Amino acid sequence: MFERINGHEQLLFCNDEHTGLKAIIAIHNTTLGPALGGCRMRPYKTTDEAIEDVLRLSKGMTYKCAAADVDFGGGKSVIIGDPLTDRTPEMFRAFGQFVESLNGRFYTGTDMGTTPNDFVHALKETNCIVGVPEEYGGNGDSSIPTAEGVLYGLKATNNVLFGSEDLNGKTYSIQGLGKVGYKVALQLLESGADIYVTDINEKAIRQIADQAEGLKGNIKVVEGDEIYSVPADVFVPCALGGVINDETIEHLKVKAVVGSANNQLLRDEHGKFLQERGILYAPDYIVNAGGLIQVADELYTPNKARVLAKTRAIYDTLMEIYTQSNENSISTAEAANQFCNDRIESRRKRNSFFSHDKRPKWNVRN
Ligand SMILES: NC(=O)C1=CN([C@@H]2O[C@H](COP(=O)(O)OP(=O)(O)OC[C@H]3O[C@@H](n4cnc5c(N)ncnc54)[C@H](O)[C@@H]3O)[C@@H](O)[C@H]2O)C=CC1
Numbered sequence: 001m002f003e004r005i006n007g008h009e010q011l012l013f014c015n016d017e018h019t020g021l022k023a024i025i026a027i028h029n030t031t032l033g034p035a036l037g038g039c040r041m042r043p044y045k046t047t048d049e050a051i052e053d054v055l056r057l058s059k060g061m062t063y064k065c066a067a068a069d070v071d072f073g074g075g076k077s078v079i080i081g082d083p084l085t086d087r088t089p090e091m092f093r094a095f096g097q098f099v100e101s102l103n104g105r106f107y108t109g110t111d112m113g114t115t116p117n118d119f120v121h122a123l124k125e126t127n128c129i130v131g132v133p134e135e136y137g138g139n140g141d142s143s144i145p146t147a148e149g150v151l152y153g154l155k156a157t158n159n160v161l162f163g164s165e166d167l168n169g170k171t172y173s174i175q176g177l178g179k180v181g182y183k184v185a186l187q188l189l190e191s192g193a194d195i196y197v198t199d200i201n202e203k204a205i206r207q208i209a210d211q212a213e214g215l216k217g218n219i220k221v222v223e224g225d226e227i228y229s230v231p232a233d234v235f236v237p238c239a240l241g242g243v244i245n246d247e248t249i250e251h252l253k254v255k256a257v258v259g260s261a262n263n264q265l266l267r268d269e270h271g272k273f274l275q276e277r278g279i280l281y282a283p284d285y286i287v288n289a290g291g292l293i294q295v296a297d298e299l300y301t302p303n304k305a306r307v308l309a310k311t312r313a314i315y316d317t318l319m320e321i322y323t324q325s326n327e328n329s330i331s332t333a334e335a336a337n338q339f340c341n342d343r344i345e346s347r348r349k350r351n352s353f354f355s356h357d358k359r360p361k362w363n364v365r366n
């Protein structure tokens with residue numbers, strides 16, 4: 001296990017027999033600040049699969065915080081269970097108790113399979129919760145800025161590919177119509193774009209199909225893996241990670257991949273494979289940082305204008321990554337990792353600067 005978590009700081013297994021909670025919290029790196037990252041609920045087939053997911057997701061958060069320039073580190077949590085049948089208020093209270101036991105080392109909120117209301121229950125046990133509904137003192141639904149960030153990512157990518165930011169007149173293939181994917185799909189239809197969509201949940205498909213009536217763009221529903229081979233301009237993954245892999249790359253007919261899903265590349269080298277196939281990849285953690293920006297903002301004095309400004313900056317950061325990838329002849333994934341590693345290293349050096357809040361522990365008189 002220690003070899004497996006090499007590069008991570010901490011892995012915490014949370015087991016509560018009374019509520020059936022089985023959760024894992026991973027803290028990857030706290031150089032930039034306390035770990036921050038959402039909580040995903042999935043019916044993982046094995047504990048091993050859950051560990052793999054939480055390790056990959058928490059590492060992504062370290063880079064996401066660095067890229068978005070928020071002073072938090074990388075962490076994430078997963079609950080093993082089916083969000084449609086297994087979630088209870090008591091389970092989230094138990095989860096809150098485990099989060100509290102970390103004493104401010106980890107802040108969490110929603111991700112795939114969980115909602116802000118689940119965390120209203122956890123909030124009764126700990127203040128280390130973000131993405132809280134406005135009526136409970138938070139900034140509300142974090143998937144709204146996440147979807148906005150994806151749209152900025154699409155505009156920047158269109159600018160590079162077509163010389164114009166316009167979203168209309170293009171075709172997008174969207175995988176997953178949940179909290180983020182639905183909002184992106186709706187905006188694209190409103191702007192006059194055509195979309196292919198897929199989701200394993202029929203209700204999600206019906207919801208967007210109903211909304212599409214009367215909007216400028218057209219919608220076409222496809223089944224499962226068909227989404228990888230439709231003739232779209234941009235593939236927009238908004239469901240699971242690992243969807244850019246040896247198999248799917250073969251089928252992709254798109255010019256770019258820009259979506260909200262965390263850990264889209266199954267392995268880092270898949271960024272290079274996309275580049276070799278002439279497909280422009282917008283690194284996921286750059287594009288999907290809107291939610292992080294909003295939830296981190298809750299921990300300062302909340303300020304909506306700041307959230308908007310930082311979310312809008314996703315456009316510029318992505319352009320910078322595209323430029324660095326071009327100038328240094330490296331993939332966009334490598335350029336993004338380098339950009340973030342430089343920021344983390346520079347902070348690590350600043351952390352060695354002595355200040356009065358870092359007094360030696362033996363100085364008991366103060
Ligand atoms: N909610 C947020 O603010 C943020 C979300 N993300 C990432 O974006 C992705 C989507 O997140 P949410 O919209 O919040 O999740 P969600 O749980 O609200 O929606 C996910 C949707 O994907 C569908 N889905 C699951 N497996 C699928 C498959 N194999 N094929 C097609 N559809 C499938 C689900 O039925 C659901 O409708 C996740 O990877 C999440 O980690 C990243 C940053 C922030």
Ligand SMILES: O=C(O)CCC(=O)C(=O)O
Pocket residue numbers: 036037038039064109110111130131142143146262288289291292295
């Ligand atoms: O969006 C959130 O609620 C928290 C941030 C996060 O977990 C993510 O960006 O994946």
